[in-house]
Amino acid sequence: MSELLEKIGLCIEFGKINNASVYPPNMRGEDGADELTKRAIEEGVNPGDVLNKALIPGMDRVGQKFSENKIFVPQMLMAAKAMSAAMKHIQPFFQSGAVKQKGTFIIGTVAGDLHDIGKNLVAMMIEGSGWEVIDLGVDVNSNQFMEALKENPGSAIGLSALLTTTMVNMEKIVADINAFSSDSKILIGGAPVNTDFCEKIGADFYSPDPQGAVAYLNSLT
Amino acid sequence: MKFKKLAINNPEDLYFGTAPNPVKTPRGLIIGGGNIYPELNFTLPAMSIDKNDYSAVIKQYREIVTDALKHAVHLYSDGVVLELETLIEMTQIPQMGIDIVKTMNEICEENFIKHGLKSEIRLTPNDLREFERPPKQRTSKYLEPMMELFEKGALAGGNLLSIESTGGKEISDDALMMCDIKQFIFSQAVLGARDMNMLWEKIVAIANKTGTIAGGDTACGFGNTAMVLAEKKYIPKVFAAMARIATVVRTLVAVEQGAKGPDKDCGYEGPFLKAISGIPISMEGKSSACAHFSPLGNVAAACADLWSNESVQNIKLLAGMAPTVSMEQLQYDTRLMNQAVKGGKQEILQLQKLFVNSDIYFDPQAFILSPKSVIEISKEIVAGENYIDATKRGCLKGLSLIEDAFKDGTLLQDEKEDSWIEMLKDDIGSISVNESDFVESVLPTIDQSKVILSEYGL
Numbered sequence: 162m163s164e165l166l167e168k169i170g171l172c173i174e175f176g177k178i179n180n181a182s183v184y185p186p187n188m189r190g191e192d193g194a195d196e197l198t199k200r201a202i203e204e205g206v207n208p209g210d211v212l213n214k215a216l217i218p219g220m221d222r223v224g225q226k227f228s229e230n231k232i233f234v235p236q237m238l239m240a241a242k243a244m245s246a247a248m249k250h251i252q253p254f255f256q257s258g259a260v261k262q263k264g265t266f267i268i269g270t271v272a273g274d275l276h277d278i279g280k281n282l283v284a285m286m287i288e289g290s291g292w293e294v295i296d297l298g299v300d301v302n303s304n305q306f307m308e309a310l311k312e313n314p315g316s317a318i319g320l321s322a323l324l325t326t327t328m329v330n331m332e333k334i335v336a337d338i339n340a341f342s343s344d345s346k347i348l349i350g351g352a353p354v355n356t357d358f359c360e361k362i363g364a365d366f367y368s369p370d371p372q373g374a375v376a377y378l379n380s381l382t
Numbered sequence: 383m384k385f386k387k388l389a390i391n392n393p394e395d396l397y398f399g400t401a402p403n404p405v406k407t408p409r410g411l412i413i414g415g416g417n418i419y420p421e422l423n424f425t426l427p428a429m430s431i432d433k434n435d436y437s438a439v440i441k442q443y444r445e446i447v448t449d450a451l452k453h454a455v456h457l458y459s460d461g462v463v464l465e466l467e468t469l470i471e472m473t474q475i476p477q478m479g480i481d482i483v484k485t486m487n488e489i490c491e492e493n494f495i496k497h498g499l500k501s502e503i504r505l506t507p508n509d510l511r512e513f514e515r516p517p518k519q520r521t522s523k524y525l526e527p528m529m530e531l532f533e534k535g536a537l538a539g540g541n542l543l544s545i546e547s548t549g550g551k552e553i554s555d556d557a558l559m560m561c562d563i564k565q566f567i568f569s570q571a572v573l574g575a576r577d578m579n580m581l582w583e584k585i586v587a588i589a590n591k592t593g594t595i596a597g598g599d600t601a602c603g604f605g606n607t608a609m610v611l612a613e614k615k616y617i618p619k620v621f622a623a624m625a626r627i628a629t630v631v632r633t634l635v636a637v638e639q640g641a642k643g644p645d646k647d648c649g650y651e652g653p654f655l656k657a658i659s660g661i662p663i664s665m666e667g668k669s670s671a672c673a674h675f676s677p678l679g680n681v682a683a684a685c686a687d688l689w690s691n692e693s694v695q696n697i698k699l700l701a702g703m704a705p706t707v708s709m710e711q712l713q714y715d716t717r718l719m720n721q722a723v724k725g726g727k728q729e730i731l732q733l734q735k736l737f738v739n740s741d742i743y744f745d746p747q748a749f750i751l752s753p754k755s756v757i758e759i760s761k762e763i764v765a766g767e768n769y770i771d772a773t774k775r776g777c778l779k780g781l782s783l784i785e786d787a788f789k790d791g792t793l794l795q796d797e798k799e800d801s802w803i804e805m806l807k808d809d810i811g812s813i814s815v816n817e818s819d820f821v822e823s824v825l826p827t828i829d830q831s832k833v834i835l836s837e838y839g840l
Contacts, residue, residue: 326431
């Protein structure tokens with residue numbers, strides 16, 4: 162059984178989604194995270210073990226390699242896709258309580274700002290590390306964040322901005338969220354913001370890169 | 383493809399300050415006519431924009447331009463281009479953008495009359511269409527305020543018209559993150575080129591109607607996104623270099639439609655446009671580090687006709703306000719280049735050699751911008767039978783040059799990137815140059831909910 166979990170972990174680490182996927186070239190024709198996870202569940206492996214002993218450790222290794230600049234984002238994202246393929250077999254067990262996700266993360270680019278590539282990167286990496294991610298998109302105002310928070314109480318929230326003129330919108334949204342739910346953790350990111358600004362507006366954490374956001378969220382669990 | 387041959391055939395004829403088809407502006411700048419001028423760009427500090435009372439915004443722009451031009455006069459400047467790249471609100475409410483242009487133009491005129499300082503405003507409305515997801519490139523309600531700002535802003539003194547258009551961006555962002563070169567080329571040579579044809583027909587018509595100059599576009603949202611991702615080590619540099627080449631044809635479409643230049647500063651595809659079409663170009667390098675990092679600090683100047691700082695916030699630095707600091711940096715950069723111009727072609731090429739050789743060893747993105755690479759790649763581009771073929775040929779040529787340079791040691795190799803060359807070669811080589819076939823092959827691989835093909839005439 163541990164051999165199967167090890168194989169699943171390797172599929173995550175190297176981004177092998179399923180049998181049909183051509184990436185990575187040295188694993189062509191082999192079963193991927195999709196088939197192997199399905200088999201593990203069918204063979205009676207505890208879904209919690211699949212998650213905690215194969216999937217998350219696989220993603221942790223990917224995250225480590227990325228932090229050390231040994232792989233690029235697309236390789237990280239292939240790993241995240243492999244993780245998603247495996248997760249669909251685990252998903253039913255979340256509702257029963259047999260398996261728990263790390264938490265829910267709501268993310269969006271603040272009102273007046275349309276930049277989303279950085280926000281998308283953060284969302285994908287956080288999802289890959291075992292969080293449920295609700296991506297509200299771009300040009301997101303306070304009401305939209307709070308509606309999502311009402312539907313998902315206790316979620317962590319990520320705000321992104323790239324323009325100097327939308328930093329003020331970020332400040333307002335953070336104030337609104339804090340007034341609504343003072344225990345929600347708020348992360349911010351984007352070119353014009355920094356730790357000082359984060360502290361000034363009452364957010365909880367600033368990260369200059371996606372890895373920092375993942376590490377911070379994981380530290381909350 | 384309208385352009386079937388190059389305007390500049392030899393690398394030694396591709397250099398800064400001179401373009402085969404220079405552009406003369408109303409206040410007498412001759413861009414590409416020998417001298418190189420600074421192009422100053424700036425943005426607001428962290429502040430909110432009140433749509434009902436934007437006097438604080440106008441005040442900021444008045445102060446920026448007044449101070450920067452005063453310093454230009456102090457430094458004996460021959461001339462300056464000031465770019466107003468609007469923020470979202472300034473395009474949504476065209477009158478705000480128009481009022482800023484008017485304010486800037488009054489200060490330009492005052493300095494022209496009092497001091498003989500030749501300056502012009504490049505008006506660059508931001509592309510609002512990406513507000514809608516998926517974007518409606520042709521039927522968007524946002525096209526109207528954009529075009530109103532172009533026309534009325536031109537009449538208010540925006541004599542050079544540009545845009546950083548976004549056709550294809552709904553596909554290119556994901557393509558860049560996944561390093562999918564086929565999808566990226568689809569976003570540029572199919573979606574981007576189609577959008578550029580539609581958009582630039584309108585912009586050129588406005589320029590003709592208002593007696594202004596259709597400058598050019600930039601693939602900033604595509605090529606520079608790739609560059610920034612590579613700088614952060616998120617994607618391979620060699621992929622970013624291919625992305626850069628893949629942007630050339632879509633930006634060239636503006637010239638096909640009648641843009642005269644100067645092409646916009648953040649379009650590092652500019653040297654290819656200059657070689658192919660002969661229009662003057664604006665470029666940015668080390669002096670744009672106030673806005674973003676790049677591996678192109680010196681080589682970007684090799685064939686620039688305007689030299690830009692990209693953008694800087696109006697904040698106080700030790701020396702003075704940041705835009706005025708940028709003004710000084712650009713002024714000294716261009717003064718050096720103009721000194722070489724005074725010395726004749728050999729001195730120009732000598733300085734250019736230093737610009738080029740100091741950068742091209744370190745990064746394939748810099749390597750492909752050397753005049754030699756630009757000419758070789760451009761020759762392949764104009765040999766293409768259509769936009770896709772031209773893009774494919776350009777990319778394959780660039781890849782071959784990079785591969786050779788890795789082999790002979792003239793380009794620093796990163797073993798982490800080695801496997802990407804073969805993958806890119808296979809992927810680009812397999813692209814069908816027939817548009818219908820190419821589109822058919824790409825569609826199943828993309829998230830089709832993100833794009834409305836009919837908005838591109840597909």
